[in-house]
Amino acid sequence: MTETQEALRLEGITKVYPNGVIANKDINFSVNVGEIHALSGENGAGKTTLMKILFGEEKPTAGEIFIDGDKVNIQNPSDAIRLGIGLVHQHFMLVPSLTVTENLILGIEPVKGLRIDERKARDQVSEISKKYHLIVDPDAKIQDLTVGQKQKVEILKTLLRGVRILILDEPTAVLTPQETKELFYELKLLRSAGYTIIFISHKLNEVKELCDRITIIRHGQTMGVFDVSSVSEEEISRLMVGRAVKLKVEKEAANPGAAAIRVRGLTILDDSGKPKVKNVSFTARRGEIFGVAGVEGNGQSQLTDAITGLGGYQSGSIEINGLNISGKSVREIREHKLSHIPEDRMKTGIAPRLSIENNVIADKIFRKDFNRFGFLNLSKIAAYGLEMVNRFRVSCKSAQVHINSLSGGNIQKVVLARELSSDPDVIIANQPTRGVDVGATEFIRQELVGMRNQGKTVFLISSDLGEILGLSDSLIVLYEGEITAYFPDASSVTEEELGRYMLGVEKQSDAEIRRAVHE
Amino acid sequence: MNEKRINLLVDLARVGIIISITLALVFLIVFLASQEPFVAIYSFFIGPFTSIRRIGNIVEAGAPLMFTALAVIIIFRSGLFSMISEGAFFIGITGAMIAAIAWRLPFPLHPFGAILFGGFCGAVAALIPALLRMKWSVSEVVTSIMLNYVIQFLSIYLVNYHFREISSSSLASLLLEPTAKLPVIFPGTRIHVGILIALAACIVLYLFLYRTALGYSIRVVGDNQTFARYSGINAAKTMLFAQIIAGFIAGIGGASELLGMYTRFKWTSSPGYGWTGIVVALLAKRNPLLVPIAALFIGYMNVGADIMARSSDVSREVVDIIQGVMMLLIAAEALLGGFRQRLIVSAAKLEDSLKSPEIKLKQEKGV
Numbered sequence: 001m002t003e004t005q006e007a008l009r010l011e012g013i014t015k016v017y018p019n020g021v022i023a024n025k026d027i028n029f030s031v032n033v034g035e036i037h038a039l040s041g042e043n044g045a046g047k048t049t050l051m052k053i054l055f056g057e058e059k060p061t062a063g064e065i066f067i068d069g070d071k072v073n074i075q076n077p078s079d080a081i082r083l084g085i086g087l088v089h090q091h092f093m094l095v096p097s098l099t100v101t102e103n104l105i106l107g108i109e110p111v112k113g114l115r116i117d118e119r120k121a122r123d124q125v126s127e128i129s130k131k132y133h134l135i136v137d138p139d140a141k142i143q144d145l146t147v148g149q150k151q152k153v154e155i156l157k158t159l160l161r162g163v164r165i166l167i168l169d170e171p172t173a174v175l176t177p178q179e180t181k182e183l184f185y186e187l188k189l190l191r192s193a194g195y196t197i198i199f200i201s202h203k204l205n206e207v208k209e210l211c212d213r214i215t216i217i218r219h220g221q222t223m224g225v226f227d228v229s230s231v232s233e234e235e236i237s238r239l240m241v242g243r244a245v246k247l248k249v250e251k252e253a254a255n256p257g258a259a260a261i262r263v264r265g266l267t268i269l270d271d272s273g274k275p276k277v278k279n280v281s282f283t284a285r286r287g288e289i290f291g292v293a294g295v296e297g298n299g300q301s302q303l304t305d306a307i308t309g310l311g312g313y314q315s316g317s318i319e320i321n322g323l324n325i326s327g328k329s330v331r332e333i334r335e336h337k338l339s340h341i342p343e344d345r346m347k348t349g350i351a352p353r354l355s356i357e358n359n360v361i362a363d364k365i366f367r368k369d370f371n372r373f374g375f376l377n378l379s380k381i382a383a384y385g386l387e388m389v390n391r392f393r394v395s396c397k398s399a400q401v402h403i404n405s406l407s408g409g410n411i412q413k414v415v416l417a418r419e420l421s422s423d424p425d426v427i428i429a430n431q432p433t434r435g436v437d438v439g440a441t442e443f444i445r446q447e448l449v450g451m452r453n454q455g456k457t458v459f460l461i462s463s464d465l466g467e468i469l470g471l472s473d474s475l476i477v478l479y480e481g482e483i484t485a486y487f488p489d490a491s492s493v494t495e496e497e498l499g500r501y502m503l504g505v506e507k508q509s510d511a512e513i514r515r516a517v518h519e
Numbered sequence: 520m521n522e523k524r525i526n527l528l529v530d531l532a533r534v535g536i537i538i539s540i541t542l543a544l545v546f547l548i549v550f551l552a553s554q555e556p557f558v559a560i561y562s563f564f565i566g567p568f569t570s571i572r573r574i575g576n577i578v579e580a581g582a583p584l585m586f587t588a589l590a591v592i593i594i595f596r597s598g599l600f601s602m603i604s605e606g607a608f609f610i611g612i613t614g615a616m617i618a619a620i621a622w623r624l625p626f627p628l629h630p631f632g633a634i635l636f637g638g639f640c641g642a643v644a645a646l647i648p649a650l651l652r653m654k655w656s657v658s659e660v661v662t663s664i665m666l667n668y669v670i671q672f673l674s675i676y677l678v679n680y681h682f683r684e685i686s687s688s689s690l691a692s693l694l695l696e697p698t699a700k701l702p703v704i705f706p707g708t709r710i711h712v713g714i715l716i717a718l719a720a721c722i723v724l725y726l727f728l729y730r731t732a733l734g735y736s737i738r739v740v741g742d743n744q745t746f747a748r749y750s751g752i753n754a755a756k757t758m759l760f761a762q763i764i765a766g767f768i769a770g771i772g773g774a775s776e777l778l779g780m781y782t783r784f785k786w787t788s789s790p791g792y793g794w795t796g797i798v799v800a801l802l803a804k805r806n807p808l809l810v811p812i813a814a815l816f817i818g819y820m821n822v823g824a825d826i827m828a829r830s831s832d833v834s835r836e837v838v839d840i841i842q843g844v845m846m847l848l849i850a851a852e853a854l855l856g857g858f859r860q861r862l863i864v865s866a867a868k869l870e871d872s873l874k875s876p877e878i879k880l881k882q883e884k885g886v
Contacts, residue, residue, distance in 0.1 A: 016860075016863060016864040016868075018859070018860055018863060020863045020866060022868075061864060308749075310748065310749060329751070329753070330748060330749065330750075330751045331751030331752075331753070333751075334750075334751045335751075340749065342749060347743075347745055348745050348746060348749050349746065349749070350743065350746060351738075351739050351742040351743045351746050351747075352742065352743065353742050354738060354739065354742055358735070358738075358739075362739060362746070362747075362750035362752070363750045363751055365732050365735060365736065365750075365752070366732070366751075370732075371732045374731050374732050374733060375730055375731055375732070376729075376730050376731060376732060376735060378730065
């Protein structure tokens with residue numbers, strides 16, 4: 001590019017949330033026409049808030065927005081779209097029971113008389129989808145598409161609305177390596193067609209591969225704008241976190257012992273009788289991190305629910321430390337030294353309007369330390385809350401504040417504090433670092449490895465390939481509720497290889513998979 | 520100013536605004552409806568304080584509201600929206616009536632037993648919608664409201680066909696045994712031992728919610744049922760317990776109202792303390808310790824309205840209008856939201872500037 005033209009400029013953006021959190025502090029941010037611009041920072045640094053302000057989903061406390069040099073006032077997402085700004089959410093906003101075409105034209109239907117001009121709609125869709133190589137079957141129903149395809153529909157949706165500035169909020173978080181590669185190809189095509197793309201991510205290798213420039217945000221402030229080619233990943237991560245971060249988890253070889261979780265022939269059906277987990281057998285041993293890889297929605301949630309006693313199962317057996325958990329309550333299973341870091345901390349992991357200290361004792365309320373003949377020992381609870389906050393480095397004013405006044409990463413640390421402090425033997429960790437900043441991620445991973453080094457079993461479910469490969473000692477891959485692969489040594493697996501099993505392109509032989517049972 | 524202080528300030532300002540709007544509404548209605556507005560307003564606001572007896576009336580009016588408000592607090596805190604406090608209160612009256620007429624016991628034992636029996640009836644009533652919800656996921660809102668009617672007519676049936684004073688032309692039960700009556704504690708008023716029970720209940724319930732494991736479980740379940748289940752707390756059992764406690768308190772309230780204030784059961788319809796109890800509970804911000812203040816305030820309004828209706832040409836229905844408006848205002852969470860936001864912003868900025876500016880804007884490699 002010989003001449004750079006500014007597509008978008010945010011000036012002095014400040015945002016204070018009703019709970020007093022300053023998400024953005026006097027941020028300046030500008031993007032040129034025809035570039036892919038990375039917006040990076042830890043979670044909770046304020047990237048998403050900034051983009052929500054740009055897209056009209058949040059109102060800034062102060063600051064101005066300019067598009068093509070003109071000051072604009074964006075009140076809501078329709079304003080933003082009219083101004084040519086499109087946002088592809090991390091969680092897709094599509095109607096599952098409608099077809100791709102129907103979803104795409106929703107609200108902008110070409111009409112012939114009173115009826116929707118279906119042929120024209122289809123033509124529009126296939127034209128634009130061919131042009132940018134975003135190939136999806138226009139007549140397929142959204143519910144039958146893979147995650148990667150749904151994302152293409154989301155991108156097409158914004159293009160069809162005449163958007164010129166495209167914001168992608170952590171688009172690769174849910175993709176396999178193959179899908180990511182495809183997405184990058186498509187995005188590069190869009191760039192050469194003159195589109196401006198804002199790519200929100202904290203995966204630095206992706207930023208290096210795809211983007212032209214990067215803006216780094218930390219604690220709600222801009223740490224600078226750089227040409228991606230002129231900074232190293234280490235420099236970027238240091239700017240994001242404020243200190244040098246170990247990007248790789250360091251751990252010694254595992255020394256697996258006796259069986260801790262024994263699952264045999266487990267089958268789980270959903271409400272409509274469709275199998276979600278099909279005849280799954282494996283053994284997770286003491287002193288190892290046992291990984292479960294897979295694209296989300298391939299039976300991981302049902303499997304964790306069954307193991308932790310939250311959900312039922314139709315056939316097979318589950319043993320935790322020798323206890324068959326059939327018919328056992330969550331409390332009984334937990335008393336058998338099982339801990340659970342849930343997938344969705346906001347929905348399952350906390351009581352949002354209770355204090356931090358009340359949240360860390362929720363699983364220990366029956367224990368003598370805190371409960372004397374039904375009465376709470378308030379001073380012990382307060383002391384314990386304080387201890388947890390300090391040990392797990394939760395940044396908060398005190399342990400008495402409502403937990404929902406904390407950032408996502410700190411909430412996750414509270415969950416971790418509760419679950420790891422209950423002296424568990426088996427830790428079920430479902431997406432333990434999702435939506436958690438780099439610093440906290442490093443901390444959480446170290447804690448999990450520490451647990452494993454003490455001879456405990458960590459059962460790790462994660463859709464983050466780097467995490468699952470970096471942390472696991474051995475791992476299984478779930479595809480449509482079945483184990484498609486077992487790797488006794490996770491360090492020998494590449495992301496591409498794993499991706500093929502995750503997508504169901506390949507499957508190991510039954511004999512290979514049966515090794516997961518260890519008998 | 521920290522967040523707690525801001526919330527307190529905003530809450531106080533909100534209460535102030537709610538009361539001012541309420542008062543303005545009283546003025547408006549009175550000036551529109553009355554030929555002699557000043558008499559009406561005087562009797563509404565000052566009337567309740569013009570004699571010991573009337574001050575007593577405020578307390579008497581507040582006592583039953585404390586019980587129902589406590590019941591509402593426990594129910595709402597457990598995450599259910601059962602409206603059973605009305606029915607539990609009324610069945611408590613009926614239970615106590617049966618005990619007070621049919622039982623033969625000496626003085627302290629008789630009211631004690633009758634109140635416990637009233638509480639028991641209330642607990643059973645409150646359990647029904649909760650059980651239906653647990654077993655067959657029937658909406659507790661609907662079943663509790665329907666059950667309130669069932670209880671109302673069951674009670675009237677019992678009085679009419681089993682405990683009726685034949686010689687009376689209007690509906691009235693037989694005379695309650697004098698041994699069952701709750702004694703008056705302030706001569707010259709009708710303030711009875713029931714108010715002491717109510718105040719004690721407020722304190723006990725506060726301690727229960729914040730100092731016991733079961734109270735803690737109720738708060739957890741009410742805040743996030745999924746989380747409770749995940750932590751190993753039996754959410755269903757906890758909710759049932761909460762209903763039993765709430766029904767018991769409302770039932771005790773009904774019983775002590777009957778035994779303290781009346782010599783016969785004379786109600787022809789449910790008195791509505793359960794509904795007003797919701798207003799009181801919300802006004803007290805679901806905190807048992809604030810219940811007495813909120814209940815006395817509503818009691819004061821009721822007494823004022825009665826006096827106004829008697830001594831001027833404004834009817835007492837005005838109070839119902841006012842209570843309705845107050846409920847809307849209390850429920851309007853966003854009231855003063857902008858004010859709160861501004862305070863928060865300035866507090867956050869102040870705190871931010873006090874922190875050492877560790878993060879300097881570093882424009883290392885600009886564009």
